[in-house]
Amino acid sequence: MAGLATSLGSGAMTNSIAEISGASTIFAIGTNTTQAHPVLALQAKKAAREGANLIVANPKEIDLCRHATIHLQHRPGTDVALVMGMIKVIVDAGLADMDFISSRCENYDGFVDSLKEFDLATAEKITGVPGELISKAAKMYAGEGPSSILYCMGITQHCHGTDNVWSLSNLALVTGNIGKASAGVNPLRGQNNVQGSCDMGALPDVYPGYQKVAKAENKQKFEAAWGVSLSDKEGLTHSEIFDDIHDGEITALYLIGENPYLSEANANHAIESMNRLDFLVVQDIFLTETAELADVVLPASSFAEKDGTFSNTERRIQRVRKAIDSPGEAKPDWRIVADIAAEMGAEGFDFEDEAQIMAEISSLTPSYGGITYERIEDVGLQWPCPTQDHPGTPTLHTEKFGTPSGKARFMPLSFRDSAELPDEEYPFLLTTDRSLFHYHTGSMTRRVDGLEQLDSEEFLKINPKDAASLGLEDNEMVQIASRRGQTQAKTKVTKICPPGLVSMTFHFAESPTNVLTSPALDPVAKIPETKVCAVKLEKA
Amino acid sequence: MQKVNSPADVAKMRDYCQAAFARRKLRFLVCAGTGCIAGGSLEVYEEFKRVISERGIDINVDLLFEGQESEAGTVTSGCHGFCQMGPLVRVEPMGTFYTKVKAKDVEEIVTATMDENTVVERLLYEKDDGSHATTELDVPFYNRQQRIVLGGCGTIDAEDIREYFAVDGFKALATILQDLSPEQVIEIVKDSGLRGRGGGGFPAGRKWEAGRNAKATPKYVVCNGDEGDPGAFMDRSVLEANPQSVIEGMTIAAYAIGAEFGVVYVRAEYPLAVVRLLKAIEQAKEYGVLGDNIMGTGFNFDIEVFQGAGAFVCGESTALTLSIEGKRGMPRVAPRPRTTEVGLYDKPTLLNNVKSFAYVPDIIREGAEWFKGIGTESSSGTAVFALTGNIVNAGLIEVPMGIKLREIIYDIGGGIPKGGTFKAVQTGGPSGGCLPESLLDTPIDYDSLDEAGSIMGSGGMVVMDERTCMVDVARYFLNFTEEESCGQCVPCRLGTKQLLEILNDICAGKGKKQDIDLLIELSHSIHGGSVCGLGQTAANPVLTTLRYFKDEYEAHINDKCCPARVCKDLISFRINEDKCKGCTLCARACPVSAISGEKKEVHVIDQGLCIQCGVCMEKCPNKFSAVDCVSPKIPVPAKEKTEVPA
Amino acid sequence: MSKVTITIDGLQISADQGMTVLEAAQANGLYIPNLCNHPDLKPAGLCRVCVVKMDDWKIAISCKQPVKDGMVISTEDPEVQQIRKNTVELIVADHPMTCLTCEADGKCELQRVAHYVGITPEGLNRYRRKVRAIPIDRSNPFFDVDHSKCILCGICVRTCDELQNINAIDYAQRGVASFISTLGAKPIADSRCESCGECVVRCPVAALAPKGAQEPMREVKSICAYCGVGCGVMLGVRGQKVVSVQGDRDNPVNKGSLCVKGRFGYKFINHPERLKTPLIKKNGKLEEATWDEALELVADKFSKSKGDKFAALASARITNEDNYLIQKFTRAVMGTNNIDHCARL
Structure with a gap:
């Protein structure tokens, strides 16, 4: 998100879901979208069925490959080399959209310089994808437009995730595939309200609406609105918070609706950190593995028991409605927070209902300025929607970019390897993905019997050759160990994974995958590299 | 001469081949159609090879082309058509025609021919008057026929393209490539009045024209060899006997519409046709009359053979093209574009039956007027039928259109065997109908048969005598269509099933008074409601039998009587007390020991035990004829009912 | 037009x-x-x-x-x-x-x-009745397949093909023997079927029928709580229980489509393990407590942890309004910008 914000001025999906099926070429990289966003994937499959080119870049032969025109099966963590290699093909072939570049972008010359190191031979060597195929994909993407890029955690969860994202914005910019319908750079959000949490400023460096904490006028605006004085110091990111807890700098943690016990990369570190806290409050709908560590557990309402809004991956703010009462004494999260604030004697938390909160949100968040419950009663609106009469924005950057200069910025890049690669001791590369039938750490889905019946345990997906070399049969328990921890899971011998690559989900507490994953962070986005770490395997 | 390098070379190739074959004084031509092979013709052929070789003669045909003279040779040919009398052997050039030849007869035939200059009389066809026919021309089965599309059947070796060249093969193709524009070719086909021989009878020329006018490319030529009517084997015989004529016809069609690729769709159950076709394609390419740069003219056309899995419905053109594409062979639902617009791989496709293509070289060679001169005004040319059933001369025949059913059945077919009485003739296979005696003077053409309630179809013709139950016949065909229904549309899938179950009930004596009305009502709805021709015509056997033999249905339903004594549930066997001499033959043969009676005393059938197999009737000596078959059933007295142990 | x-x-x-x-x-x-x-x-x-x-x-x-x-x-x-x-x-x-x-x-x-x-x-x-006796396929946890009721309209096949592009089912056999089948006629749960239920919704009879379906007494328009696509849903409610989820055909995002989780994964809502009271850890064990006790304890502890000693982790699962208030609380009450959430995971 930080990546696109720098290059384009906004970190969200540039285009809308409904536009995907209108693309002539779809480039889906680092997203197993048929599993993670099945309904959005319908659009990509529909486009492919109706004749659009579908280029899938993924180290694994994911389900979407069945519909693909080209599958670029690159080595995990080599996205920059792949995409920059494609861009070089495009530039060399004279397929760059020079009008778009000169009128709407900046830093092109500096960027073109950085392409030098990505000739096809190098790209082929780094990615393992035949140069010919890279070239074909590049020309396909640059050829018939509009071309749409879809990506997800396979791009961001790397120690060079921001570089990955920039390579994609470079690709879109160089071909002018941005700021128009059915094109764009589209990060697909994995959770129902990631977009909204970010929009609402549940981030250490920005207030709601991505207003920088570090900027004095923003601080003044919020101090005036909230009637308090605010810290001008940017806060810590998720992983940094756990590091600071570990170091004793942070002593109290208020954890809402999250289960780092399973979801945090290098989970053992997170668990150890939480054990060091003086005071841990966990607010959730179930007693999760993390909640069991808490000093106080607060019962929250589920989405079916409260009103409010979610903002989806295409920036659409939609109404969530109370269908039933909360069980027992559980309460909506906002009400619990308000109650704590009131107990602490704070002012400005005495909201009657959610609509009142939305009124305050829109008064302080320019992109939500035109949002009221009345307006989104039937159909949600897509931000930016700054005023009451604004119709919302399906496509971003049509006129200008959200950067300070109004122009999109080309980002020169060089290739960096993943932080931890297989070696003699840990010969396999482990990557993570998701199951169609489960959601995140499974606190909801694993309590649905039917879903549990369809998918009830973790499987380590492994190529038949690797399985044979280790003497492993299908459906056999295997011990998986990294430098940070170890766990067990059953094998699923499948050609979905190329040799050398193994893959697990992280839905199952019985096989906590994230004890294995690498905590190496992207320096800009501070996202841990859960998509690449080295492991060793042995029969359990 | 190894290759045809220009259209003009075809005549040279003909002369070259004729000259070579002329160096062989005698040829023993053994029929290797599927029927004769089943009768042992391949053993006969092997024996000819052995016997001739023993005389120190090398029968290798290639030697003739190297200039060597030969005393005799033997080859296999495709089906001669007179399957009833197979295996068949013809001795050329004199044309001596031998029937029912066994391997042990070969020595005698060779000796008679080569050493004694006589014929083996006992193997000649015996005419009604007891005299013998020496050649086919004397055989009534043949001499009323006019063989065009079957012309090459039984006269040439299908596996040697040089034999086809020798009889003016590929001359038509050479002519059009050299002298005619595609439009002119289409004009000839239109003028000839050729109608599609797959059953529909759509004017071929108009179809070709539509293929020519279709804008999209590439275009395809598809030959429909998915012959599926029970008992029909016309297409099979043409493909087995003269595959070259089909290849030449398709190539001419490809030139006419502008196609470069063709497919022959053959049933996988026709392995011999597949083998011969593949061989013929290979040889045609080798000789430069198929493939790239045909006859050096720059025209390209290639043919592949696709083996269908034997679904009857795949004979429907849209189902057939889908089947070639590897999809489920189901007819496309109307309204839909014509196959000539959107066919194989959604491209313009000219789809014709095997015979339709096989006529084309003759029509080009002999001219449209010649073809038009044969047959009737609306149906020109000849019709090919597979004549089967209760008929003396079963086999494959080709007759001019317009000939009367009566002529086919009595003059060519030799009438009903064993002095039986004609009852009905079924044409058009499961989509056709049964015509009674009163309609025997119906001329054979598309429109007359249609009017009579049957169809020309692709050429099945089943003759039935008085021992045939027409309800049972309808049931037989419905059983076929019900099984072969693709199942996609409701009227065909469930309608044929319902018709079949009602017919089963009627045959089992469980028919209800209202069943006849329901059969008619459903038949019309199936006709009006079904997606494709299979469904639309599926009820024809029911409708025509009801139209001409309604009394039989009524007898089954009202009187529980099967007038033909066929439906087992409605008949009983009874021993005539006055005639039975107590010979015990019947009692000893009865498989369920239902007959009791002491020697020389009248025997009695226990109706509770009898399973109506009819063995008693067969076994009873003709001089007694003491067993009668009666319908309705003789009631079984309640107390006499005997439980048959399971 | x-x-x-x-x-x-x-x-x-x-x-x-x-x-x-x-x-x-x-x-x-x-x-x-x-x-x-x-x-x-x-x-x-x-x-x-x-x-x-x-x-x-x-x-x-x-x-x-x-x-x-x-x-x-x-x-x-x-x-x-x-x-x-x-x-x-x-x-x-x-x-x-x-x-x-x-x-x-x-x-x-x-x-x-x-x-x-x-x-x-x-x-x-007048007709000969014969209903096909094929055992009901109950292998899928969310719906049953009853071939005896199937009218072979093919809507399920076309849904799986045209809309879902999954192609888990197709016609098998022909004529009266035709039936809708998975590859190799395996039970539906062992097939490529993704259990999205789109065919079940469209089946005109009950050849495909949701298991243990209950008609809702009322429906509430809302948004699915799983992935970030934000499909519109109609929550079917009976009493205080969510008994069904249907896709909201008026929602521009999904136009009625749902995936297996969205359509069938709702039983966590009324799950008996839902937290119903605050819990406070006493002697290493979490024990039920009143809101007053819990709020008092939390307020007391938080009051002593203001500034950068405190951090809050909000959630990508909860509403905008929830998130807004949490970040406001962290910044305005706790005096720190140590607020983040699980966007990066």
């Missing part, structure tokens, strides 16, 4: 060029009975129930027949009525008569069509 005028049973109606006769009729509020048609799918023309007479001579299938200006359609022509009635009778003769206990009762398209064409006991008794 250019308009054409056609006449259906004497009524002149206006239709868009390119529409089928059936679409034109439906757009004008006219009912032509049909079984294998579904507005989301390409017309198949297989049930033949929507048969009409065109221009007074031609039998046409209204779901396949494009409109033409001036076209005259009759749905009550005697021949059409006969074909239609016989066709429906054939289907009913092949169908179980267990309507009252059937999941589709009351919303069954076959019932509707049978009623419309006037199926009578006398008419039906």
